[in-house]
Structures are given as C-alpha cells and as structure tokens.
Amino acid sequence: MAGRYKGDLAWSAVTPKSDYLNRRQLILSAGAAATVGVTGGPALASIATVPSRYSTDETPNTWDEITSYNNFYEFGTDKEDPKRNAGRLTIDPWAVQIDGLVERPGSYDFGDIVAGVQMEERIYRLRCVEAWSMVVPWVGFELKDLLDRVGVQPSARYVAFETLARPDEMPGLRYPVLDWPYREGLRLDEAMHPLTILATGIYGEALPNQNGAPLRLVVPWKYGFKSIKSIVRITLTADEPPASWNMAQPNEYGFYSNVNPEVDHPRWSQATERRIGGGLFAGRQPTLMFNGYADEVAGLYAGMDLAKFY
Ligand SMILES: Nc1nc2c(c(=O)[nH]1)N[C@H]1C(S)=C(S)[C@@H](COP(=O)(O)O)O[C@H]1N2
Numbered sequence: 001m002a003g004r005y006k007g008d009l010a011w012s013a014v015t016p017k018s019d020y021l022n023r024r025q026l027i028l029s030a031g032a033a034a035t036v037g038v039t040g041g042p043a044l045a046s047i048a049t050v051p052s053r054y055s056t057d058e059t060p061n062t063w064d065e066i067t068s069y070n071n072f073y074e075f076g077t078d079k080e081d082p083k084r085n086a087g088r089l090t091i092d093p094w095a096v097q098i099d100g101l102v103e104r105p106g107s108y109d110f111g112d113i114v115a116g117v118q119m120e121e122r123i124y125r126l127r128c129v130e131a132w133s134m135v136v137p138w139v140g141f142e143l144k145d146l147l148d149r150v151g152v153q154p155s156a157r158y159v160a161f162e163t164l165a166r167p168d169e170m171p172g173l174r175y176p177v178l179d180w181p182y183r184e185g186l187r188l189d190e191a192m193h194p195l196t197i198l199a200t201g202i203y204g205e206a207l208p209n210q211n212g213a214p215l216r217l218v219v220p221w222k223y224g225f226k227s228i229k230s231i232v233r234i235t236l237t238a239d240e241p242p243a244s245w246n247m248a249q250p251n252e253y254g255f256y257s258n259v260n261p262e263v264d265h266p267r268w269s270q271a272t273e274r275r276i277g278g279g280l281f282a283g284r285q286p287t288l289m290f291n292g293y294a295d296e297v298a299g300l301y302a303g304m305d306l307a308k309f310y
Pocket residue numbers: 066069070071072073074126127128129163182210211212223224225226227228229230
C-alpha cells in the first residue's frame with residue numbers, strides 16, 4: 001500500500017516500517033473484533049498521523065462497515081457495488097489538474113500533492129441524504145493547504161471538483177444516472193474552512209477504492225454527496241459551478257446541501273438518521289443541524305434563508 005504514494009510522504013516514511021507492519025496486523029484483528037465494538041484503539045496509537053482537535057468523540061464505525069456500504073455510482077448504484085467493482089480502478093499514476101483562477105495551474109502528481117503534508121486523523125460524521133450516517137476516522141489534510149500552495153486569485157469565489165470518468169474501469173458510467181463526470185462545488189469560504197479536508201485514508205490505511213481513492217473531499221457538515229471521490233480536477237471559478245446531484249434533481253438537492261433536519265428532502269424526512277451498524281444501540285437518532293458542526297460553520301450562512309438555499 002505504501003507503494004501507492006510516489007512522493008516523500010509514504011506511510012512507510014512517516015511510520016517506522018515495523019510499526020507499519022504491526023499496525024496492519026492490528027487493523028486486521030480490529031476488523032475481526034469489530035462486531036463487538038472494538039475499533040482498533042491501540043492500533044491508532046501507532047500511526048504517525050496527528051490527531052485532530054476537530055474530531056468528534058463518537059465511536060467510529062468499523063472498517064468493514066465503512067468500506068462495504070458505499071455510494072460511488074461510477075461503480076453501480078447498490079451499496080455493495082463499489083466494493084465489488086472498484087478494485088479494477090487504476091489509482092497509480094494519479095494526477096489532479098488544478099486550474100481556473102489560480103496562480104500556479106497545472107497537472108499535479110498525487111505524490112507531490114501529499115509530499116510534506118501533515119496528515120491528521122479526523123473522526124468526522126458522514127451523513128447521507130438517504131438519512132443514514134457513519135462515523136469515520138479519516139486521514140487527511142485541509143483543502144486550504146493545497147489551495148494556498150497553488151495560490152488562489154482574488155477573483156475566485158468558488159471551487160469546482162471533478163471525479164475521474166474512465167469507462168473501461170467504471171461500469172456505472174454506462175448508465176446515465178448522472179451527467180458524468182461526477183461534479184461538485186463549494187463556495188470559497190466553505191472550501192477554505194478548516195473542517196474541509198481532502199482525505200487520503202481511513203483508519204490509518206490508504207483509502208480503499210470504493211471510498212474514493214486516492215483523494216476525496218470530506219465536508220462534514222454537508223450531506224455525503226458533496227464529498228466527491230477520486231478527484232482528478234479542481235477548478236477555481238468566479239461563478240457557482242455545476243454539481244451533479246443538483247443538476248439531476250434541483251428540487252431535491254440544492255447547491256449548498258447542508259445537513260439540516262428542518263429542511264426535508266421532498267420525498268422523506270431529514271429529522272432523524274439511522275447509524276450504520278449500531279449493534280445494540282441500533283435505531284434512529286435525531287439529526288443535528290449542520291451534522292453537529294453548527295458552532296463551527298453556522299456563521300458561513302448568516303443571513304441566508306436556509307430553506308431557500310438548501
Ligand atoms: N464520484 C462520486 N463521489 C461520490 C459519490 C458518487 O456516486 N460518485 N457518492 C456520494 C455520496 S451520495 C455519499 S453518501 C458519499 C459516500 O462516501 P463513502 O462511500 O465513503 O461512505 O460519497 C459521495 N461521493
């Protein structure tokens with residue numbers, strides 16, 4: 001897995017190799033123990049990511065839950081399809097085109113993007129618009145770090161993202177469920193917010209393909225579909241960029257897509273959610289405004305009518 005990273009920051013470089021190998025063992029046994037709620041606590045102590053002050057204190061979902069129940073329509077629309085079909089995705093080499101209103105546009109190798117970046121472990125909730133949720137120990141870094149490095153021009157107001165569209169490796173592209181490539185966008189202040197990360201891993205392991213390898217967005221106060229996977233292009237724009245779900249069903253999926261228990265999806269309530277897994281405590285729980293991150297992000301939307309800008 002370390003070989004996926006061509007830059008300096010291979011996992012093997014930040015973690016002594018013996019720790020890395022031990023950790024892999026621990027992860028495997030943590031996966032086996034997951035049904036009793038063990039989430040690899042001791043294993044986490046051995047990885048050289050810095051824990052983030054932005055983490056929730058909720059118990060993360062297990063590796064199996066996080067990597068077996070996915071939405072990644074390029075690989076099919078069933079929750080089990082991405083795990084079944086994403087193995088064929090080639091993620092090395094991987095380049096991200098960064099263009100538009102930036103000082104240093106270009107095609108950046110994934111290895112160069114992560115070289116020298118301080119990886120943090122950030123335990124964030126992922127809340128899907130389908131009204132389920134998970135808690136994921138992401139590994140990642142702030143999107144702002146990358147945007148600062150390429151230099152955002154003063155006229156930029158939005159950031160647009162695109163997923164890879166490679167038909168021979170992505171069977172879902174045959175179906176016009178969405179207008180491919182999958183696209184998403186953020187307002188620049190949302191993109192620069194310290195909660196917004198580019199994730200490269202889960203549980204200290206490189207992202208599995210079904211979770212958006214090698215690089216995906218995570219915006220924890222928004223519905224999961226904003227968290228675009230397997231990113232190949234980032235464009236700084238002056239105007240609000242197109243977003244796939246918004247284009248497909250504008251009355252169901254707004255550009256903002258903030259988790260908001262008070263604004264229902266037209267076909268179902270958003271007031272509660274079902275935590276995936278959950279074991280003994282399975283059941284629905286109330287959904288929190290901005291997915292529980294209101295203290296940090298409510299200010300971004302001051303003065304906006306959130307029933308209109310949903
Ligand atoms: N390219 C791409 N990104 C995507 C999706 C997708 O279909 N294609 N699905 C989104 C949705 S609806 C959700 S809920 C999350 C799921 O992330 P996970 O599978 O890592 O839990 O990915 C988001 N990112």
